[in-house]
Amino acid sequence: MSENVGVGEGESIVQKARMANRAAVKLANATTDEKNRALHRIADLVDTNRERILAANDKDVEVAAELTKAGKMSSSLLKRLKLDGAKIDEIINSVRDVAKLDDPVGKTMSAIELDTGLELFQVSCPIGVIGAIFESRPDVLVQISSLCLKTGNAVMLKGGSEAQNSNEVLFDMVSEAASAIDGIPDGWIQLLETREEVNEMLKLNEYIDLLVPRGSEQFVKYIQNNTNIMVLGHSEGVCHVYVDRDADLNMAEDVCYDAKVQYPAVCNAAETLLVDSAIASEFLPRMVERYLKAGVEVRGCAKTLNVLATDKYKVEQIKQASEEDWHTEYNDLIISIKVVDGVDEAIEHINRYGSGHTDAIVTANEETALKFMRFVDSSSVMHNASTRFSDGFRYGKGAEVGISTNKVHARGPVGLEGLVIYKYLIVGRGHVVAPYTGPHAKAFTHKPLSKQFSI
Amino acid sequence: MSENVGVGEGESIVQKARMANRAAVKLANATTDEKNRALHRIADLVDTNRERILAANDKDVEVAAELTKAGKMSSSLLKRLKLDGAKIDEIINSVRDVAKLDDPVGKTMSAIELDTGLELFQVSCPIGVIGAIFESRPDVLVQISSLCLKTGNAVMLKGGSEAQNSNEVLFDMVSEAASAIDGIPDGWIQLLETREEVNEMLKLNEYIDLLVPRGSEQFVKYIQNNTNIMVLGHSEGVCHVYVDRDADLNMAEDVCYDAKVQYPAVCNAAETLLVDSAIASEFLPRMVERYLKAGVEVRGCAKTLNVLATDKYKVEQIKQASEEDWHTEYNDLIISIKVVDGVDEAIEHINRYGSGHTDAIVTANEETALKFMRFVDSSSVMHNASTRFSDGFRYGKGAEVGISTNKVHARGPVGLEGLVIYKYLIVGRGHVVAPYTGPHAKAFTHKPLSKQFSI
Numbered sequence: 001m002s003e004n005v006g007v008g009e010g011e012s013i014v015q016k017a018r019m020a021n022r023a024a025v026k027l028a029n030a031t032t033d034e035k036n037r038a039l040h041r042i043a044d045l046v047d048t049n050r051e052r053i054l055a056a057n058d059k060d061v062e063v064a065a066e067l068t069k070a071g072k073m074s075s076s077l078l079k080r081l082k083l084d085g086a087k088i089d090e091i092i093n094s095v096r097d098v099a100k101l102d103d104p105v106g107k108t109m110s111a112i113e114l115d116t117g118l119e120l121f122q123v124s125c126p127i128g129v130i131g132a133i134f135e136s137r138p139d140v141l142v143q144i145s146s147l148c149l150k151t152g153n154a155v156m157l158k159g160g161s162e163a164q165n166s167n168e169v170l171f172d173m174v175s176e177a178a179s180a181i182d183g184i185p186d187g188w189i190q191l192l193e194t195r196e197e198v199n200e201m202l203k204l205n206e207y208i209d210l211l212v213p214r215g216s217e218q219f220v221k222y223i224q225n226n227t228n229i230m231v232l233g234h235s236e237g238v239c240h241v242y243v244d245r246d247a248d249l250n251m252a253e254d255v256c257y258d259a260k261v262q263y264p265a266v267c268n269a270a271e272t273l274l275v276d277s278a279i280a281s282e283f284l285p286r287m288v289e290r291y292l293k294a295g296v297e298v299r300g301c302a303k304t305l306n307v308l309a310t311d312k313y314k315v316e317q318i319k320q321a322s323e324e325d326w327h328t329e330y331n332d333l334i335i336s337i338k339v340v341d342g343v344d345e346a347i348e349h350i351n352r353y354g355s356g357h358t359d360a361i362v363t364a365n366e367e368t369a370l371k372f373m374r375f376v377d378s379s380s381v382m383h384n385a386s387t388r389f390s391d392g393f394r395y396g397k398g399a400e401v402g403i404s405t406n407k408v409h410a411r412g413p414v415g416l417e418g419l420v421i422y423k424y425l426i427v428g429r430g431h432v433v434a435p436y437t438g439p440h441a442k443a444f445t446h447k448p449l450s451k452q453f454s455i
Numbered sequence: 456m457s458e459n460v461g462v463g464e465g466e467s468i469v470q471k472a473r474m475a476n477r478a479a480v481k482l483a484n485a486t487t488d489e490k491n492r493a494l495h496r497i498a499d500l501v502d503t504n505r506e507r508i509l510a511a512n513d514k515d516v517e518v519a520a521e522l523t524k525a526g527k528m529s530s531s532l533l534k535r536l537k538l539d540g541a542k543i544d545e546i547i548n549s550v551r552d553v554a555k556l557d558d559p560v561g562k563t564m565s566a567i568e569l570d571t572g573l574e575l576f577q578v579s580c581p582i583g584v585i586g587a588i589f590e591s592r593p594d595v596l597v598q599i600s601s602l603c604l605k606t607g608n609a610v611m612l613k614g615g616s617e618a619q620n621s622n623e624v625l626f627d628m629v630s631e632a633a634s635a636i637d638g639i640p641d642g643w644i645q646l647l648e649t650r651e652e653v654n655e656m657l658k659l660n661e662y663i664d665l666l667v668p669r670g671s672e673q674f675v676k677y678i679q680n681n682t683n684i685m686v687l688g689h690s691e692g693v694c695h696v697y698v699d700r701d702a703d704l705n706m707a708e709d710v711c712y713d714a715k716v717q718y719p720a721v722c723n724a725a726e727t728l729l730v731d732s733a734i735a736s737e738f739l740p741r742m743v744e745r746y747l748k749a750g751v752e753v754r755g756c757a758k759t760l761n762v763l764a765t766d767k768y769k770v771e772q773i774k775q776a777s778e779e780d781w782h783t784e785y786n787d788l789i790i791s792i793k794v795v796d797g798v799d800e801a802i803e804h805i806n807r808y809g810s811g812h813t814d815a816i817v818t819a820n821e822e823t824a825l826k827f828m829r830f831v832d833s834s835s836v837m838h839n840a841s842t843r844f845s846d847g848f849r850y851g852k853g854a855e856v857g858i859s860t861n862k863v864h865a866r867g868p869v870g871l872e873g874l875v876i877y878k879y880l881i882v883g884r885g886h887v888v889a890p891y892t893g894p895h896a897k898a899f900t901h902k903p904l905s906k907q908f909s910i
Contacts, residue, residue, distance in 0.1 A: 025832050114850075128862050209863060383880070408876060412877075427839065444851065
């Protein structure tokens, strides 16, 4: 049974962190089969406890609905909080999908002979303890704990207070299901209860190795600015599409439309369109017309307004973009448009105002495309494709831990590989360093081996 | 010529960071040949300016010698500060060695077809801007800047104030030599002058992507605790050797001797010896005798003292270890010894008191060894080999950026790979996301490609 049982709410976060830490080393050594059996048991338990989950969720939703009515909570937050049969199906399927993924732990990444009988192996292993902080959506609790379980990481979870009842029930279920499997240690999963505990958690760099926040831009930024634990995530997605003078304009129109309109609420949707001045007067009227028809609010630079000035109908409907617009992630049916003098200005604009998330060029000119892809400093750069492709599932990762705009550890869409690291293992026959030092030092052989280390 | 020229000391650190940032994207696209030519030019310039370097260093050493005489500076710090002909030779050779290494930038790490004509490439690239902070040794300036140059990263350097004259001369040389090569942008290297600037630098997470501190344990810890930029490094090396009941005791003696005595001042030297109670009375007397002969101060647990009680000569020379000893990195000819009941207690002790750096087991029992290697949560774990092997050069990395006790990004001895990350590049034919969504979504092919992306 779990170490949590009987300890109760009085337990300090440091005690919880210590428990997670102690469990992490054991969980790191659970077999693939043990971890997968635990995952299937979690799915089963969620399936057979639908009523209990929905009842707990009802309690949260009731309180939240009052708050929404009083104008103290947004209706979109309320919507994300609410579970139903279909959402529970999704939770169950996503856990079973994680079970199907390859186990990324215990892979020999490299093997080298240092000298006769002295062999070095680099073997993938879990990171240790993950701190997961998320808002409102209780399904995230199950998702992030199954990703951690699969990768052998202990996890400390803090959900939004508005989802407290739902989170407690789901936590109990995950914890209970996993504990029933031999090889899964107690204490690998911990739930934090209060908002104050988040701030305490951010200080626990001794116990927590990586933070995975899920939530609004401000929320992620707050986490990033208030901890020295590594944070895996992105606070913003200010993505661009640049339409070059050598673009196929039909293609450009489709890509720009998809990047903005197909699903504007997500981080990989485009926020700013950069249009080469050489084709601006040909491209802008038709593109803007298509945007306006789709209900997109258009905010243009002076040149954009100028190009559209001949078209009275359109110019009345578009606003002048301010400096602030170039920095803004609308997450909505709004686009800012800037006319630039070729690919160099486009690159400069993106590296200055972008968030390093995803940016695209549309051009038939290979050389221009290559320049754009080399010099745009973003985690994903697209040539003749929509920014909306940058996503863990679309990249073939099976599961997405998040999209990272960090430039260390993991960048861009991150799958299970973002939750593993490696250790070096040396096997010798009593080798000591002394003979390999000094003026008559023995040389190392440094010969690649095709061996695997089974750990 | 460098952007630094003519700007002078009045320049703010934010301005310097912006310059480094702007230069980083250009340096990321320098060719291997350009980078190597710049490295050779740096080596040449250092070689032809020996007098100038030594004269500047003399000024620093003069002041430092006064401080040392007055008891305000340690003599070891003074020693590390002083350059001579042989040290300059080393600097030159190390730069030429970096030029010889494979360029880690621009490698296709994976290539996948997402759908017909839609290809995804993961290509290695520099991280961006590295912040390097180091104490006293001016040769570190040249070493870290050549590693950054080779990997295409811009670098902001802050050396110790005691080495200010040496650092300024070396900085000018690196900067001037690199600027003379086409393809190496101005501003890629920046020198910070004052101590206050370090604290400002720690806040620049908008511009600096990774910090590489070099210095004492307290120094690195200070950096780690005062920034939310990722820090690559280790504050401590509390390394252990565990001698198991199934060890060949001659082998154990040699490994324990090498791990402590061969070079005690370094982080991968052993600080604590754990001895299985089953062989303690056989092993401890001979091991302790060998340590004492080598001038090692021995601090033992109660059981150790007990085992040695029959041997009056030794027991008078060994001290009782305190709780604090188990946490301590002596970096000196001192060892703490604890008798443990088998491999489980050894693992527990190491995971509790160790620093996750390097730990070794000596045993002929494969099963015990495997358990130790699986459950000891350290960046390097050795079986029948000295802890002293954990080192970038010995691991065949060519150059060592540092040894990391982080559990994200890079762990253990880190070579050039610790200074690179990757970006995702997608090449399509106007692909949009819409057809891949909804109830009749097109499936992705996710087929591995054997192509390289040349960027």
